[in-house]
Amino acid sequence: MKSGSRLEQILESGQFAVTAELGPPQGSDRAVVDKKLGLLEGVCDAINITDNQTAIVRMSSVAASAQVCQAGQEPVMQMTCRDRNRLAIQADLFGAVALGIRNLLCLSGDHQVFGNDDAAKNVYDLDSIHLLQMVTRMRDEGQTASGTEIEGSVPLFVGAAANPFGDPFDFRPYRLGKKVAAGADFIQTQCIFDMPRFREYMKRVVDLGLHEKTHILAGVMPLRSAGAARYINKGVPGITVPKAIIKRMSGAGKGKAARLEGRTICAEMIQEIQEIEGVHGVHIMAVEWEIAVKSIVRMAGLLPRPEIAPLDLTPAPEPAN
Amino acid sequence: MIVAERKPLPEIIESIAGVKRLMVVGCNTCVAVCLAGGEREVALLSSALRIAANKDGRELEIVERCVERQCEEEYNREVAAEVADVEVVLSMACGVGVQTMAQQFPNAIVYPALNTTFMGQPDELGSWSERCLGCGNCVLAQFGGICPITRCAKNLLNGPCGGSADGRCEVDPEHLECAWQLIYDRLKAIGQLDRLMEITPAKDWSPSRHGGPRQIVREDVQA
Numbered sequence: 001m002k003s004g005s006r007l008e009q010i011l012e013s014g015q016f017a018v019t020a021e022l023g024p025p026q027g028s029d030r031a032v033v034d035k036k037l038g039l040l041e042g043v044c045d046a047i048n049i050t051d052n053q054t055a056i057v058r059m060s061s062v063a064a065s066a067q068v069c070q071a072g073q074e075p076v077m078q079m080t081c082r083d084r085n086r087l088a089i090q091a092d093l094f095g096a097v098a099l100g101i102r103n104l105l106c107l108s109g110d111h112q113v114f115g116n117d118d119a120a121k122n123v124y125d126l127d128s129i130h131l132l133q134m135v136t137r138m139r140d141e142g143q144t145a146s147g148t149e150i151e152g153s154v155p156l157f158v159g160a161a162a163n164p165f166g167d168p169f170d171f172r173p174y175r176l177g178k179k180v181a182a183g184a185d186f187i188q189t190q191c192i193f194d195m196p197r198f199r200e201y202m203k204r205v206v207d208l209g210l211h212e213k214t215h216i217l218a219g220v221m222p223l224r225s226a227g228a229a230r231y232i233n234k235g236v237p238g239i240t241v242p243k244a245i246i247k248r249m250s251g252a253g254k255g256k257a258a259r260l261e262g263r264t265i266c267a268e269m270i271q272e273i274q275e276i277e278g279v280h281g282v283h284i285m286a287v288e289w290e291i292a293v294k295s296i297v298r299m300a301g302l303l304p305r306p307e308i309a310p311l312d313l314t315p316a317p318e319p320a321n
Numbered sequence: 322m323i324v325a326e327r328k329p330l331p332e333i334i335e336s337i338a339g340v341k342r343l344m345v346v347g348c349n350t351c352v353a354v355c356l357a358g359g360e361r362e363v364a365l366l367s368s369a370l371r372i373a374a375n376k377d378g379r380e381l382e383i384v385e386r387c388v389e390r391q392c393e394e395e396y397n398r399e400v401a402a403e404v405a406d407v408e409v410v411l412s413m414a415c416g417v418g419v420q421t422m423a424q425q426f427p428n429a430i431v432y433p434a435l436n437t438t439f440m441g442q443p444d445e446l447g448s449w450s451e452r453c454l455g456c457g458n459c460v461l462a463q464f465g466g467i468c469p470i471t472r473c474a475k476n477l478l479n480g481p482c483g484g485s486a487d488g489r490c491e492v493d494p495e496h497l498e499c500a501w502q503l504i505y506d507r508l509k510a511i512g513q514l515d516r517l518m519e520i521t522p523a524k525d526w527s528p529s530r531h532g533g534p535r536q537i538v539r540e541d542v543q544a
Contacts, residue, residue, distance in 0.1 A: 082475070086523070108482050111474050111492045122475070129479040130523040145523070163483030168505050171481075171517065178479060178520050190483055237484050237491040 002139065002185060003157040005102035006074045006308040007046040010281075011186060011215040016274060017281030018302055019076060019188065019217060020044040020293045022068070024059035033059070033067050039290040041073065043297045045305055046103055048188070048283070051078040055115025062096050069100040076159065076188075077101050080109025085125035086134065086145050093135065097154055105159045105188065106131040129182045132160055136183030158183055162216075163190040164201035166238040173204040180214045187214055188283040191221040193232075193241040195272060202276050211278030218273045221285045222292050223262035226250040263292050267299035274300075322351040322442075323415045324449045325358060325435040327366065334373055336432045337409055341380050343370070344407040345434070346400060346422070347387035348414035355449055358413030358435050360387040366413065366434060391418030394425045404429050457528030457535065463516055465507035470524075472500035478521040481505070 001008060010017045020040050025032035040047055047068055051061040058064075065075035077096055079089060093104070108128040112120045126134065134145045138154040160179040164172055176187065192198045198218070205211055223229045223241075226249035233241040245265060252261030270282050282300075286292045297303050327333075337343055345367045353359025367383045374381035384403050389396045391414035397404075404410055404422075409430045412419040416437040423431040439451035454471045460478075461468055470476045474492040481501030484491030488502045508514050526532070 108475055108477060111484070113474075113492050124475045124477070125526065126523050127475070127477040127479050129520055133520070133523070161483070166481060166483040167485045167487065167499070167502055168481070171505055174518060175479070175481075178518075182520055237486040237489075237494070 003102040003155040005046065005157045007076065007103050008157040008185070009308050010045050010306055014280075015306055016302065017046075017215070017217060018044045018297055018305060019046050019048055019281065019283045020290070021048040021050065021283070021285045021287065022064070022290065023050050023053055023287065024061065024064035026056065026058050028059060030067055033064050034071065036290045037068060037071050037073055040293055042305060043294040043303065044284070045281075045308075046074040046076045048076045048078055048105060051080045051107070051109070052083060052115075053078075054110050055082065055112040055117075055120075057115075057117065060092075062092050062099070062101070065096060065101045066099040074103065075101055076103040076105050078105045078107055079131065080107045081124050081126045081128060081131055082109030082112065082122050085123050089126070089131065090134070090138065090144055093138065093154065093156070094150075094152075097152075097156065102155060102157060103159065104135060104156045105161065106135065106184075107161055128160055129178055132158060132179060132182035132184055140183075157185050159186040159188060160184040161190065162187050163238055164192070164198055165190060165194065165240065169201075172201060173208055173210070176205060177208055177210055180210050184214050186280075187216045189216065189219040191219045191232075191239060191285055192269070192273070193221075193239065193245055195242075195269065197240075198273075199276060202278050206278045211280075215280040216278055217281035217283045218276070218279050219283045219285055220266050220269050220273070221287070222266035222289065222296055223249055223258075224289060225254065225258045225262070226252075228262075259292070263296050264299065266292075266296050270296070270300035270302070322354055322440070323417070323437060324355045324439050324441045324451075325352050325415050325437045326355075327357055327362065327413075327435055328433070330369055330373070333366070333411070333434055334370065337370070337411060340409045342382045342384075342407045343409050343411060344384040344386060344400070344403055345370075345411045345413060346391070348389075348391035348412075348418050349387055350390045350392075352413065352415055352418075352435060353387075355443070356447075358415075363387050363413055366411075391415075392421050394421060397422060397425055401426070455530070456524070456526070457532075458525065460521075463521065464504045465511060465513065465516075467500060467504045467507055469500050469504060472498075472503070477501070478524060 022036045049061045049065045065077040068075040229241045229246045229249045252258045347358045347363035411434045413434045419433045440453040441451040485499040490497035490499045
């Protein structure tokens with residue numbers, strides 16, 4: 001085991017994993033994290049804690065992930081290259097491990113123009129592939145980026161993102177291959193709505209044998225309304241929501257009925273995804289709609305989640321000199 | 322070349338508030354080519370400043386000059402007498418030229434009239450694009466002659482990110498091409514797509530500005 005996390009144990013044992021997402025508050029209010037955690041308890045195997053998602057300042061992913069650990073749940077701490085150079089990233093990773101965090105998702109990060117403070121200077125000292133290389137080296141060779149020996153260990157189960165729908169489509173599976181070569185133990189994809197295109201992507205991924213070297217979790221997002229479906233289709237680069245889905249959402253009406261239809265479509269997609277060769281789990285991105293996750297997972301037939309003993313967080317013994 | 326654009330007129334007027342005798346000095350090299358600070362622009366700015374002063378009933382005398390290359394002291398010597406004779410020198414050179422002036426004439430008050438923007442090329446009349454960040458360790462051979470450090474908004478060395486759609490960059494689809502789509506297409510066209518299958522390692526930024534202000538010393542050409 002690389003980290004011994006619940007997520008790693010589930011994936012390594014060949015079970016279909018379920019992860020969800022939790023956006024920390026735009027401030028210091030830990031009650032927000034606790035409330036969302038309550039909604040996600042027992043319905044997923046690990047919870048992604050976003051890192052200043054869409055470049056909007058929030059409680060740090062290190063702190064919020066530590067709070068998840070304290071609550072006895074398991075975080076996948078997200079870490080972007082946008083806000084930190086290699087020094088800051090390594091320092092935060094040491095701190096995260098010391099606080100009990102065992103899963104990490106390496107991201108380049110949304111550009112700051114999408115956030116609420118585009119006067120900020122971005123960093124991008126590393127890209128997401130460099131971050132993967134650096135973390136796996138820290139973990140496997142016990143060395144920092146500059147080759148200094150690390151005091152203590154860095155047991156992290158390391159993941160990366162993939163967008164199967166970005167351009168150039170033909171290159172996407174190869175770029176995934178680079179992330180795998182850089183050490184990605186698992187992959188969480190961008191949200192999938194266009195299932196035929198995702199199948200085509202996965203076919204190419206399987207042809208390259210990548211599904212045997214990493215665990216791919218397909219990203220899904222429940223839609224709250226037909227308007228949201230249209231907005232994502234138009235406003236989010238690289239994501240298309242097929243007409244049939246928009247039509248279903250429109251046909252469902254508004255409010256509660258639309259939200260139920262959105263959850264139902266999401267659950268159906270998860271069932272479909274389970275049949276696709278090479279997919280080992282699902283990542284549910286119910287942004288600011290955490291309450292939806294439980295019913296989606298139930299409708300998809302993925303409850304209860306496997307019981308895994310919580311991590312033993314007693315400090316590692318001092319290395320023998 | 323170095324591409325610059327003139328600061329907004331109100332900002333320039335504010336910077337010379339109370340000045341009665343001013344010199345506007347242009348540069349005939351890069352900023353003249355990009356239509357920001359050559360002879361013509363010196364005349365235009367001077368005229369605009371006079372009109373503004375007249376309108377407000379202020380007294381303003383302007384000496385208009387343009388030197389060949391403001392970033393070299395040798396060319397600025399020809400305006401030394403005028404520099405000594407004005408209250409403020411308003412430089413229409415790039416940031417390098419402004420600093421050369423200030424360094425060369427320690428008693429002069431030198432203000433910039435341009436915003437120096439990037440090293441780039443003209444696209445068409447009235448449009449310029451950034452092409453080089455001066456990172457100090459050129460990687461163009463690897464990427465088909467297209468610089469991802471300059472032209473990718475996240476300066477990714479292993480792109481493209483998920484924000485590439487229809488050849489455009491999500492940061493500003495209307496104006497920005499995705500550098501990585503360009504790199505992919507170009508490497509494909511010249512039969513070098515295999516270059517993209519290898520991971521480009523993390524960059525050593527020390528030859529870049531991140532290692533502090535840079536200097537080149539060439540002993541072979543020093544006297």
